[in-house]
Every structure is written in C-alpha cells, then in structure tokens.
Amino acid sequence: MSPREPKHDPRPPKEVHWLDAKQEDAWRTLVTMMTRLRRALECQLERDADLSFIEYHTLARLSEDPSHTLRMSDLAEVTDASLSRLSHLVSRLEGRGFIRREPDPKDGRYTNAILTNTGNAKLVASAPAHVDEVRSLVIDEFSEAELRRLRKYSERLLARIESSQEPPTVAGA
C-alpha cells in the first residue's frame, strides 16, 4: 500500500526511525501552535474586517508597491498562493471593489492587479486591529533576542522545505 514498501528490494525492510518522546512532544506542540495561531488570526480578521488572512495580505502586498500594482503571478508568489487560487480570490475582491485588473499594456500576457482607493481604504481601516492582534498574540510575548531566534528557526525550517522540494538531481551529473 505504501509506495515506499521495498517490495522488490533484497534488503530487509528498514527499521522505522520513530520520534522519541521529546521530539514527539516538540512536534505536536509546534503543530498545535501553528493551527491555533492561524485560526486566531483568521477569526480576528473575519470578525473585525470581513477579510480572510490571505485576502488581507493580498491587499497589504499591493499597498506596498509604489503604484499599488502587481502582476498576478508576482502577487501569487508573495502571498504564497497558487495562481488559480489567487485568480478566484481576486475575482471576489474585484467584486467588492477592492482591486481591479487590467492587462499589462507592455505585454498582454500579463495581468496587473491594482489596489483601488476603496481597497486601500479598506486596508487602512483594517490594519490597526490586525497589527494589535499580531502584537498581542506574538510580538509582545518575546524579547528582541528571542524574536531574532524565532525568525532564525523559521528561516532554517524554510531552507529545509525549499531544498526538499528541489527537483531530484541526476546521479553523477
């Protein structure tokens, strides 16, 4: 059933290297934290701004560009969304008047997503409460040094994830 079952492998099945108690504990705590932190933030935004986490960040990333404009594909990258998900999502935000889309005049293959005045106003109105929440749930808990360490740990995890997703290299290449 498992694709990694060594059916045609002459070696005996590998012993599974289970997590020990401390590792298991650390892992579960991390998973629970990630789940609940995400949920807490989603709830705050939904309640106070009627925006999902990713909708908020879509508006936020657009607002950071001097011309309040990003290509759909770039916006997808910075929001960690697939282009398909972003396209659906931007359609909805467009329907609410927060974003509009137009083809890039330089190259019609690209679509520019543009933050409208309404969208910017929405962000400005929503940001304070959200920043308060991020502060009170995360930032205020840690000293400067701890926050640095937390960032460093996150970066190390990100590096692992990235390298695990690189296409497999050809042996001997």
Add this chain to the structure above:
Amino acid sequence: MSPREPKHDPRPPKEVHWLDAKQEDAWRTLVTMMTRLRRALECQLERDADLSFIEYHTLARLSEDPSHTLRMSDLAEVTDASLSRLSHLVSRLEGRGFIRREPDPKDGRYTNAILTNTGNAKLVASAPAHVDEVRSLVIDEFSEAELRRLRKYSERLLARIESSQEPPTVAGA
C-alpha cells in the same frame, strides 16, 4: 468602517503602534514558515498516503487509544477540529472503511469513533513515510536544546492564544 474606529470617543484617535522592521521581518518569516511547512506535509501525505493532514491525525489519535476508540467530541478536541468538520470528515473515512461509528452503549448521546483493522493497516502503512518527512523537514534541523526551545516558544504562544480567547471578565468581579 473598522469597528475599532473611535467615532464617539472624545479622545483623539490612538496612534497605531506599527511593527518595526525587525518585528515585521520576524512575523513574515514565521507566517511563511507556517504556511509552507503545513503545505509540505499536506503534499507528502496526499502523495504517499492519499490522506490529508487532519485525516492522518484522526487515524493516529484513534490508534493511540488502547481500544482504538474515542468519542467524537474528544476526537474533535485532540485533532483541533470542530465537531461539525470532524463529523463530515469521519463520514468520508467511514466510507473508505477506515473508521466506523457506533453510539456509546453506556449513553446514547455520545458517538464512538472506532478505528477499523483496515484503518489501522492504513495508518501503519502511511506512518513511516510521514515520520521520515517530519524528521527531515523539522526534527533533524535542530539540536536537542534547540528543539526544547522551539517547543517552549510554541507553548508560550499557545498560552497567549488561549488567554486571548477567554471570555472577557466583568470589571470588578
């Protein structure tokens, strides 16, 4: 627009306490890490076991009980799911033969979710590859001391989240 706009508040609008560059950086890195780690694990499980993260953990939590049985409400707690979400989810797992449900004989208000032999076999077949992934993405990156610190940080965040969700206390109570 924002519910926290002090429309009828005589005090001047509060200055928003924005994040400074380091805080912003730490926060974004943490968010990105949580997003991508979750996605990496979801993908591994989907690919190797045709299970979502929460489906896997539903089977796993059941398997830890000596009688491979938990009440739906308890299972919802340990998987961090709403009862409604769990009910839909268990229906699907039941359809695949991994779980069955029966009313608690002691008290018909409760429903017991029971891991079937098929479900247990599925878990046993799926666990090694998943544990490998957790190891290679997370556990192997950190020393024992670092892992302890990571757990501690997560616990502190969890404590913040919990206390932020307590019902507001009555002043003077």
Add this chain to the structure above:
DNA sequence: CAAGATTGATCTGTCAATCTTC
C-alpha cells in the same frame, strides 16, 4: 508552443439549523 491567467468541476470546511438522548 510556452508562459501567464482564467475557468469549471469537485472536494473540503464553516455556519446555522436540526435531531437525539438523557
């Protein structure tokens, strides 16, 4: 025809009823 983007079908999660048992 390759890259960017959209679309539609399907699946999963959420929310607000509803049902059941004590």
Add this chain to the structure above:
DNA sequence: GAAGATTGACAGATCAATCTTG
C-alpha cells in the same frame, strides 16, 4: 432543555483543462 452529534447550504481551495498572447 442542554449537550453531543449530524445535516444541508454555502463559501473557498484544488486540480486539470482551457484560453490568450507574444
């Protein structure tokens, strides 16, 4: 009637086409 659980309608995400532009 209260707690546990389920249900159905709806919103959102994913995946595999499909469409468009250069």
